[in-house]
Amino acid sequence: MFLPRIVKRMSPLLGSRMSLNACRFASTDLVRTEVDDKTGIAVVTMNRKPVNSLNLELLRELSSALDAVEKNKSRGMILASSLDTVFSAGLDITEMYKPDQARLKDFWTTLQEVWLKLFGSGFPTAAAINGHAPAGGCLLAMSCEYRVMRPNLTIGLNETQLGIVAPSWFMSTMENILPRREVELALTLGKMFSTEKAHEIGLVDEIVDTKEEALAKCTEFIQLFARVPREARALTKQSFRREALQKLDRDQDLQMFIYLVNQPQVQKGLGLYFESLKKK
Numbered sequence: 001m002f003l004p005r006i007v008k009r010m011s012p013l014l015g016s017r018m019s020l021n022a023c024r025f026a027s028t029d030l031v032r033t034e035v036d037d038k039t040g041i042a043v044v045t046m047n048r049k050p051v052n053s054l055n056l057e058l059l060r061e062l063s064s065a066l067d068a069v070e071k072n073k074s075r076g077m078i079l080a081s082s083l084d085t086v087f088s089a090g091l092d093i094t095e096m097y098k099p100d101q102a103r104l105k106d107f108w109t110t111l112q113e114v115w116l117k118l119f120g121s122g123f124p125t126a127a128a129i130n131g132h133a134p135a136g137g138c139l140l141a142m143s144c145e146y147r148v149m150r151p152n153l154t155i156g157l158n159e160t161q162l163g164i165v166a167p168s169w170f171m172s173t174m175e176n177i178l179p180r181r182e183v184e185l186a187l188t189l190g191k192m193f194s195t196e197k198a199h200e201i202g203l204v205d206e207i208v209d210t211k212e213e214a215l216a217k218c219t220e221f222i223q224l225f226a227r228v229p230r231e232a233r234a235l236t237k238q239s240f241r242r243e244a245l246q247k248l249d250r251d252q253d254l255q256m257f258i259y260l261v262n263q264p265q266v267q268k269g270l271g272l273y274f275e276s277l278k279k280k
């Protein structure tokens with residue numbers, strides 16, 4: 001259970017430029033939320049070693065962090081990772097391989113919830129992609145309004161490479177950024193883009209060398225909205241994203257997921273993939 005701890009502290013996060021700003025922290029082991037008092041922007045940092053794979057607990061805490069950002073009326077939110085080379089490895093395969101059925105249901109429902117809150121948020125969002133972002137990691141980054149990434153990393157929806165199918169709302173999220181043709185190719189190939197290629201096609205907005213620069217660029221993006229009336233901005237964003245949001249029929253999607261994941265050939269594929277990751 002996520003219990004936000006709100007305390008005043010000096011920010012160690014953004015280096016010397018921001019170190020004098022007092023921050024409010026609402027943190028757990030898996031997700032750290034820090035609101036800069038000067039900018040009013042919350043940085044939500046995923047912290048699940050070794051690769052921020054999204055298990056039920058991490059998803060629950062992300063969901064609570066998004067609620068806290070909304071409730072605190074933050075000016076915006078930056079999603080980041082505490083890890084040096086991985087933003088998020090996507091869904092935790094162990095949640096889907098030989099799953100406990102009740103937990104599997106909870107897991108998928110919580111993932112839906114996180115996406116609905118992040119993609120559908122009224123506040124501005126940006127992703128500081130300071131590491132690889134395959135599959136579910138790419139979904140989180142794409143659900144934000146702006147993406148800043150370090151060089152020589154990879155990002156994409158690689159599901160077909162694993163023998164599984166990205167749910168239609170993963171597809172709609174990519175389609176909110178890239179032209180349809182590009183999305184179809186990326187999805188059918190299960191393409192992982194380099195940072196540089198992702199920037200060239202517009203999947204990523206800026207490339208920077210360090211995490212600190214990524215956070216600074218995300219901050220600049222969010223500050224673009226400083227003079228735009230908050231409600232008007234929020235309703236415009238939500239209206240623009242409504243079609244994608246409304247297309248998700250949560251019950252039907254859950255049933256389809258449970259059915260497909262439990263298919264013997266999908267279980268076999270997930271098992272082989274998981275083994276190959278371990279042997280790497």
Ligand SMILES: CC/C=C\C/C=C\CCC/C=C/CC(=O)SCCNC(=O)CCNC(=O)[C@H](O)C(C)(C)COP(=O)(O)OP(=O)(O)OC[C@H]1O[C@@H](n2cnc3c(N)ncnc32)[C@H](O)[C@@H]1OP(=O)(O)O
Pocket residue numbers: 050051053085086088089090091092093094132134135136137158159162163164165166167257260261266274277278279280
């Ligand atoms: C027809 C049927 C259709 C559908 C039904 C089924 C499903 C529907 C749902 C579909 C949606 C899926 C979305 C997903 O997100 S699936 C997950 C996809 N993720 C990946 O493919 C990423 C895999 N990981 C990597 O590529 C690398 O780990 C990464 C580049 C992120 C980092 O590399 P690095 O070299 O730094 O670390 P590794 O040595 O590879 O890994 C360290 C340990 O972490 C474990 N690991 C990695 N990724 C995962 C993961 N996603 N889940 C669980 N565990 C993971 C890895 O095994 C290593 O473990 P140890 O060996 O140290 O024990």
